[in-house]
Each structure stands twice: as structure tokens, then as C-alpha cells.
Amino acid sequence: MQITKIEQGKKRQDRANVYIDGEFAFAIYLDILVRHGLVKGQDIGEDRINQIIREDELGKAYDRALRFLGYRMRSEKEVRDKLKEKEYQDFVIDEVIERLKKNKFINDSQFADSWVRDRTNLKPTGKKMLELELKQKGISESIIINVLSRIDKEDEFELAQKLASKRKFEDLAPEVRKKKITDYLLRRGFGWDVIKEILKEESVNE
Known part of the structure; x- marks a missing residue:
């Protein structure tokens, strides 16, 4: 088999069309063309063609x-x-x-750091939700444990408290208010340990 024509791609100028024995054979990146030293009139075997196509x-x-x-x-x-x-x-x-x-x-470690930081700044959620999201992204258990361990429990409590206070539950009956707060914080990914502390404070303030 012989290369009978090589032309630059019309739509993508970083690619070349290679013709063998008068017929279009394959298109490849120009750097692969140069690396393999392909030129018109050159004989080429099937194994080499397969190697070039694989690289492309x-x-x-x-x-x-x-x-x-x-x-x-x-x-x-x-x-x-x-x-x-x-x-x-x-x-x-x-x-x-x-x-x-x-x-x-x-880099999954850097990704996990970035994900937690962005979620904290843009749409705050609890550690349970962050853990679920990172698992869905395929992040390993060890990386998840490491990145979430940096979230201080007191900071998470203050975040949950701040989010709950924005929901305007004050005018509801105590038991209804507690249920609303619990359901809301569970949906936002906070664990029972944090929610219990929030409810305990609610009871003190009643």
C-alpha cells in the first residue's frame, strides 16, 4: 500500500487527510503526521496504519x-x-x-477541596450532603474523610442555625416548628448530631 495524497483538513487545519492507493484512508492530527514522517509516495503497512490510527x-x-x-x-x-x-x-x-x-x-483531592469550598460559599449544605455528592462524583472514601474532617463542628452548627433562622419558623407552634426545622436541615444534608443541638437550643428559647 502506498500513500498517494496528503491534504490539510478543510474544517480543522490541525488535521490532515491521508489517501492510500488513490482512496481516502484516514484523518490524523498534523503532529502525528510529522512524528511518523508520512509523505506522499511512501509505502505503508497495515500494522503501522493501525498504530497511527490508535495514536490519533x-x-x-x-x-x-x-x-x-x-x-x-x-x-x-x-x-x-x-x-x-x-x-x-x-x-x-x-x-x-x-x-x-x-x-x-x-486530581481528586484538589477537586474535593474545591467542591466543598464552592458549595460552602454558593449553596451551603451539611457534611452528610457533601459526603453524598462527593461519592456521586466518584471520590474515594479516604479523600472524603480527609476533606470533611476539616469542617469544624461548631462552624457546621452555626451554619445550620443560620439557615434555619432564615426559614421564618418563629410563628409556628413549638412542635410544628421543630418538625419543620428538622425536615429542612435533613434536606440540606445536616446530620442528627447537629440537628439535635439546634432543637435543644430551640427548647431553651421557648
């Missing part, structure tokens, strides 16, 4: 992952799920993930 598939998957990471920080699971959604093969996904880790584009 990795390049496309890596670019897709970088675009996905461009919107906000992502967990490893989020990136894996996105690439699976685009139907990349498992070995391609594994190699892309390793490359992203090596280049420090994904």
Missing part, C-alpha cells in the same frame, strides 16, 4: 477531555463517564486519564 484516537479523546475540563474542575469519574458517553474504548480512556493525571489536569 488517543489524541482526539485527550482533546475531548481537555474541553470538558475547560468549564470547571472535574473528578476522574466525571471525565471517564464523559469519554464513555462518547464511546471511546476502555484502553483509550485509561491512557487519557493517566496522561491527564501526569499533566495535573485532574
Whole structure:
């Protein structure tokens, strides 16, 4: 088999179309073309073609992952799920993930820190909710324990107290008010230990 034509892509100028024996064979990134030294008139075997196509598939998957990471920080699971959604093969996904880790584009510890910080600033929730959200993002148990251990119990209590006070439960009967506060704080991801302290304070203030 012989390369009979190489032309730059019309829509994407970072890619090249390669023709073999007069017919379009494949499209690849220009850097792969240069790295393999492909030129018109060159003989090429099937094994080498497969190797080049494999490298190009990795390049496309890596670019897709970088675009996905461009919107906000992502967990490893989020990136894996996105690439699976685009139907990349498992070995391609594994190699892309390793490359992203090596280049420090994904780091689950940093992601967990950022997630907790952003949630605290933008939409405060209790540790139980944060734990659930991080698990859904595929964060390991050890990382979750580490990042949530930095949240002081007193700070969480004050946050729950502040959120509950905004709900205007003061005019309700005591038992109704306590139930409303309990249900609300449970929905916001606070644990029973925090809620009990809030209810204890409510009883003192009755």
C-alpha cells in the first residue's frame, strides 16, 4: 500500500487527510503526521496504519477531555463517564486519564477541596450532603474523610442555625416548628448530631 495524497483538513487545519492507493484512508492530527514522517509516495503497512490510527484516537479523546475540563474542575469519574458517553474504548480512556493525571489536569483531592469550598460559599449544605455528592462524583472514601474532617463542628452548627433562622419558623407552634426545622436541615444534608443541638437550643428559647 502506498500513500498517494496528503491534504490539510478543510474544517480543522490541525488535521490532515491521508489517501492510500488513490482512496481516502484516514484523518490524523498534523503532529502525528510529522512524528511518523508520512509523505506522499511512501509505502505503508497495515500494522503501522493501525498504530497511527490508535495514536490519533488517543489524541482526539485527550482533546475531548481537555474541553470538558475547560468549564470547571472535574473528578476522574466525571471525565471517564464523559469519554464513555462518547464511546471511546476502555484502553483509550485509561491512557487519557493517566496522561491527564501526569499533566495535573485532574486530581481528586484538589477537586474535593474545591467542591466543598464552592458549595460552602454558593449553596451551603451539611457534611452528610457533601459526603453524598462527593461519592456521586466518584471520590474515594479516604479523600472524603480527609476533606470533611476539616469542617469544624461548631462552624457546621452555626451554619445550620443560620439557615434555619432564615426559614421564618418563629410563628409556628413549638412542635410544628421543630418538625419543620428538622425536615429542612435533613434536606440540606445536616446530620442528627447537629440537628439535635439546634432543637435543644430551640427548647431553651421557648
